Amino acid sequence: IAGITQAPTSQILAAGRRMTLRCTQDMRHNAMYWYRQDLGLGLRLIHYSNTAGTTGKGEVPDGYSVSRANTDDFPLTLASAVPSQTSVYFCASSDSSGTGGNEQFFGPGTRLTVL
């Protein structure tokens, strides 16, 4: 693989179910991020990780959890999905915690529908 990948591409989920969105990067980037994108609201940060073993809360963390066991993987878990979590989810990564001109690279996204 090259770059950053996400799985699944899309998912329809019943409310109350648990769901894990997967994200893997092979660029050896220190920092990784999860965003949700909703019409009219733009991208909003859910959780982030500046380096393996550490995570932090973004703007909209409620209902979501993350882990960062190694450099490459950064899964996002919805413990009990609700319809308001219907969105497109993007994973991103950047080098050196995004300092300097180091831009974030985005995965292709996961379209999640919670019914």
Next chain:
Amino acid sequence: GQNIDQPTEMTATEGAIVQINCTYQTSGFNGLFWYQQHAGEAPTFLSYNVLDGLEEKGRFSSFLSRSKGYSYLLLKELQMKDSASYLCAVRDGDYKLSFGAGTTVTVRA
């Protein structure tokens, strides 16, 4: 918190120039980014400004005024493939990005 404003939509003719403005109010500033996002795809990086002034990269240029909390993205010699959303994003003092809602640019023949 962050407050980032950009127009919702803009329309321009192929071959023309379009300027997308972005104003921001942030707690801490560590750079401003512009991303392009085609419908159904991931955002891709266009430009980065951290000092005042103009950064030129081919047909695209980006300007920053930190004292005014203002940036613009200039797209020259518009092509049909430039039809996309353009996202303004500010990196705060904790090195996290906050995004504006995006500006959808439609290029007409």
